[in-house]
Each structure stands twice: as C-alpha cells, then as structure tokens.
Amino acid sequence: MQMGDDGRLSGLVAGLEPGAFRNLLELALRHERDGEQRQAAATFRTALGAIPRALPMSLRPVLDHAKAVVEANDAELQAYLSERLADLRTRHGNARLDRVDKSMDILLRKRRVYRPQPSFMYVPELPAVEFHDRALFPWLDVLEAASADIRDELVRVLSDGPMALEPYVSAEGVPLPQWSELNNSRRWGVFYLWKAGEPVAGNLARCPKTAKALEVWPQCRLEGTGPSAVFSILDAKTRIPPHVGVNNARLIVHLPLIVPPGCGFRVGAETRSWEPGKAFVFDDTFEHEAWNDSDQPRAVLILDTWNPALSEPEREMITALTNGVGDYYGELPAYARGTA
Incomplete structure (x- = not known):
C-alpha cells in the first residue's frame, strides 16, 4: 500500500x-x-x-x-x-453461497450494483434478480427438447435471405442515440412468431414444430407488448447497446439456437455465454447488452413470460392497468413498448 x-x-x-x-x-x-x-x-x-x-x-x-x-x-x-x-x-460446502460471494465482490468494488430501471412500469417488492432460477420454469424442458427442430425451421427461414427478416429497431423520426446504428438495420434482424400480443399466422405456419413447442408457453398478455415470440438474429461483428426493458412484471426467455464463438450477453453485473439448446430467463429491466464478435450470425428464440413471483390477481390487474394506459393515449406510448 x-x-x-x-x-x-x-x-x-x-x-x-x-x-x-x-x-x-x-x-x-x-x-x-x-x-x-x-x-x-x-x-x-x-x-x-x-x-x-x-x-x-x-x-x-x-x-x-x-x-x-x-x-x-x-x-x-x-x-x-x-x-x-x-x-x-x-x-457449508454443499450450501449455495453465491449471494454471499456476490456481496463480497460488491464490498471489494469488483462488482457493480445494478437495479431494475424499467422504462414504463415498475412493480415493487419483486425479487431484483438478473438471471432467474431455471427450476421456476419447468415448461422450458419442452422447448429445450425441441431445440434441434426449432433450429432447423429457423435455418429454412434464413435460407430465403436477409429479406426474410425485419429490423428489430425501427424507430420513427430520430431514434435515441443508442439505436442510431441499428435503426432500420437487419444487422439485428427478427422473424416474428408472435408480435405485440398477436400471433403472426403466416410465420407460425412456416415453423409448425416451433409452434407446437410454444403451446406450453405461459404467455404474458400485456397490450402492445406481449405475448411476444421472435427469432432474433444478430449479425457478425454487431453489438446491441446497453438498454432496459419496459416492465419487471414480465421476464425474458432466451433459447439459444446458433451460437458461434465470440458471442456474449450481460445483464446487470452478470455476463453469460449462450449454450445452444439451454434456455435461461432474465429480467430485462436491468441494463443489458449483447455482442457477436464472430464472423457468423447468432440466433436466439426470445419469449416473454410472467414473473413467477406475481399472483394471478396481480397479473390480471397489471394487464388491466397496461390496457388502461393504452386506452387513455389511444395506443400504448413508445416508452411503454420499448426495445427488449
């Protein structure tokens, strides 16, 4: 010293x-x-x-x-x-001590403290957890078991070329600075199966095995945002900048399908790698970002689902509250739809 x-x-x-x-x-x-x-x-x-x-x-x-x-x-x-x-x-060698270990890392300034910062709705007293316990979502077993079939259907979609996808970020007018590079760009391209609460019938018909697997999915019904299910394709040498989601009542599921080396994902203070066929669930109201430093595209199936800490009455009330905001404005404002 x-x-x-x-x-x-x-x-x-x-x-x-x-x-x-x-x-x-x-x-x-x-x-x-x-x-x-x-x-x-x-x-x-x-x-x-x-x-x-x-x-x-x-x-x-x-x-x-x-x-x-x-x-x-x-x-x-x-x-x-x-x-x-x-x-x-x-x-205590057999006990889970990860929370204590993270606490020590924070104490020693090796780990930043991140908190949920939704752009629209914050539900207090929900667990502030970046990545949620996989065991809370047993229905993901069905998706994981079908991941090879889902991947094959996606590959057939991608064989149609870039125009099979649409830009994920398509802000009208002048986008926020963080999205200027990706706005209206297929470098972050998507193929919607469900979009803003509605099924995309033609796309689901092209992916029947995926549609069948999605039957187990407990959908999060929120006007203008969910349910949403989408193939997300991140092009080579492309980064998704740090951003936050709209509502901590919902969580986001990633089922990795095509993951070349050099891809990564950070939520809050935790960074993870995607493993094909292995799903995880995270709270996107924590700042998060993704990158693909490889020479090939990366592909993930993304879904939204209810935060399991919410009761059924709470879910119904949050749905009604969201719908009420949309009705008040005539449509859900952009800050309530966000970019997840």
Whole structure:
C-alpha cells in the first residue's frame, strides 16, 4: 500500500473550498502520516464516493493517490476475508453461497450494483434478480427438447435471405442515440412468431414444430407488448447497446439456437455465454447488452413470460392497468413498448 504524504498532496487539498469533501481528504492524509493505512484507505473510499461535480484539474494527483490506496487495500482486505471465511466455506460446502460471494465482490468494488430501471412500469417488492432460477420454469424442458427442430425451421427461414427478416429497431423520426446504428438495420434482424400480443399466422405456419413447442408457453398478455415470440438474429461483428426493458412484471426467455464463438450477453453485473439448446430467463429491466464478435450470425428464440413471483390477481390487474394506459393515449406510448 502506498505510504505517507509528501506535503504536496496536502497542499493541493488545502486549496479546496472548505467542506465535507476537503475534510475527508485531510483526514485520510492525516491517517497516512500517522501510519494508519487501513483507516486512510477507508476514509479515501468514503471521499471517492462523495466527489463534488466541479473539481479543479490540479486535484487529479490526490484522486489518483486515493484510488491507488483504496485498490491496494481492497486486495489486502480480500485476502484477509478469504482466509477468515475459509473454515465456514468448508463447513457449508454443499450450501449455495453465491449471494454471499456476490456481496463480497460488491464490498471489494469488483462488482457493480445494478437495479431494475424499467422504462414504463415498475412493480415493487419483486425479487431484483438478473438471471432467474431455471427450476421456476419447468415448461422450458419442452422447448429445450425441441431445440434441434426449432433450429432447423429457423435455418429454412434464413435460407430465403436477409429479406426474410425485419429490423428489430425501427424507430420513427430520430431514434435515441443508442439505436442510431441499428435503426432500420437487419444487422439485428427478427422473424416474428408472435408480435405485440398477436400471433403472426403466416410465420407460425412456416415453423409448425416451433409452434407446437410454444403451446406450453405461459404467455404474458400485456397490450402492445406481449405475448411476444421472435427469432432474433444478430449479425457478425454487431453489438446491441446497453438498454432496459419496459416492465419487471414480465421476464425474458432466451433459447439459444446458433451460437458461434465470440458471442456474449450481460445483464446487470452478470455476463453469460449462450449454450445452444439451454434456455435461461432474465429480467430485462436491468441494463443489458449483447455482442457477436464472430464472423457468423447468432440466433436466439426470445419469449416473454410472467414473473413467477406475481399472483394471478396481480397479473390480471397489471394487464388491466397496461390496457388502461393504452386506452387513455389511444395506443400504448413508445416508452411503454420499448426495445427488449
């Protein structure tokens, strides 16, 4: 850990306006001068979390020093805590400890904290979980068992060429900056089976085995958005930028079908790889993004479904609430439809 203060840093801090931030930096430097390195790191960490908006560039050496002290301390703290918890981890070797492990990563600043940020509707007191327990969705067994047939039907659709797909992002007028590159582009192309709550009969007829497998799907009926089922094709060397969904009452299912190397997916602080035929469920109201760094397209079947934590009465009320918003405006506003 970096030691001491040569007086130069104290001089820079002394030039700040009096206040809490200056007081924290002065206290941290005092701890360093007194050889109290852990206390210095803890105080620097508090200061770094309270940086005022406007700071003189001359303070950069102080901030760099503070970050270095905190990072060195984090490494020491991680080693200390790992040793401290080793016996307990051995004793509870068969228990699920992933929440504790994530908590420690957050404590050590190795993991960011993300929270649901839906663009339309937030239902309080639902579990704020990026990826949901696969066991809560036993009906996915049927989809996974049919994944080879579903993939074959998709390949036949794709044999018609790019015009078989439509752009997933097709904003009217000037799109949000994050979508400017993909707007009206088939680099992120889709083939809808269900769209905005309605079946696409012609497309379902082209994929009869997929349609049969979807009979087990517990549909999330929300005016203007669901149910939705779509083949999502992400072209080679293409990224879907970070974004959030519209409503945490629904969750999103991915059934990977074609996954070349170099593809990835992040939801909140968790990054996963797609594995063909292995479905997962996530809350898209957490910031999420996807990428295909390969030279081939990536294909996933995407569905929406109810959050299992909602009761049947709650689902009916949320459906009615969503419908009410749509009726009030004449149609569901764009911010309530979103890009999932």
